[in-house]
Amino acid sequence: EVQLVESGGGLVQPGGSLRLSCAASGFTFNRHSMNWLRQAPGKGLEWLSYINDNSGTIYYADSVKGRFTISRDNAKNSLFLQMNSLRDEDTAMYYCARLPLSYFDPFFDYWGQGALVTVSS
Amino acid sequence: EIVMTQSPATLSVSPGERATLSCRASQSVSSKLAWYQQKPGQAPRLLMYGASTRATGVPARFSGSGSGTEFTLTISSLQSEDFAVYYCQQYNNWPPWTFGQGTKVEIK
Numbered sequence: 001e002v003q004l005v006e007s008g009g010g011l012v013q014p015g016g017s018l019r020l021s022c023a024a025s026g027f028t029f030n031r032h033s034m035n036w037l038r039q040a041p042g043k044g045l046e047w048l049s050y051i052n053d054n055s056g057t058i059y060y061a062d063s064v065k066g067r068f069t070i071s072r073d074n075a076k077n078s079l080f081l082q083m084n085s086l087r088d089e090d091t092a093m094y095y096c097a098r099l100p101l102s103y104f105d106p107f108f109d110y111w112g113q114g115a116l117v118t119v120s121s
Numbered sequence: 122e123i124v125m126t127q128s129p130a131t132l133s134v135s136p137g138e139r140a141t142l143s144c145r146a147s148q149s150v151s152s153k154l155a156w157y158q159q160k161p162g163q164a165p166r167l168l169m170y171g172a173s174t175r176a177t178g179v180p181a182r183f184s185g186s187g188s189g190t191e192f193t194l195t196i197s198s199l200q201s202e203d204f205a206v207y208y209c210q211q212y213n214n215w216p217p218w219t220f221g222q223g224t225k226v227e228i229k
Contacts, residue, residue, distance in 0.1 A: 035218075044208065044220055044221070044222045044223050045157075045165065045208055045210070045220045045223075046220070047216070047217050047218040047219070047220075050215075050216060059215075059216040059217075060216075061216070061217050062217075095164055095165075105153075105170060105171070105212070106212045106215060106218070107153075107155040107167065107170045107210065107212050108155070108157075108165075108167065108210075108218075109167050109170075109176070110167075111164040111165055111166070111167075112164060113163075113164050114164055
């Protein structure tokens, strides 16, 4: 069974940093591209960042470029999101999500349960 | 960036009735369109991809159609567990991956 479990969320002051983790199991992690997405309270879904299977290709949404860094450790079946210079508007539930193996069908086939990040003074 | 627009924002439907949700793309996305279901307090769940292919375990009462810029998700006979928010998402031009704002299906 595919499982994605996020951790590392919490309360942080504006300007602060936080590192999210996503532990993957039930599939061959090092073959799949992975992503981070978020959902602000009562709002829709926003894609944030993509990393391919070998970390050779990385993309960011403009809203987080230069502040957030995605990475992965295939030996530990883990995905990370380092979030710096956090703002009030970064308050959201953060999800990790998997892409299927096919490069031509990059939809999000499995999602974690989310990690809540609250940015407030 | 492709903008996805869903309508209506809220759909009030009685159990057993049919629900039709719409999604429009600002430019053609071919058939690279996915639908997700999200229940309160839960993560989104993949329902449909390729505009009309049901994901594993999705009941046959869910169907998808469309291509290009106009798409539809139909739930043929609403069950209690189907009341949720539904999002469409394009994956034809990425990054970024973009979502519609969601349609809430509520009990009438």
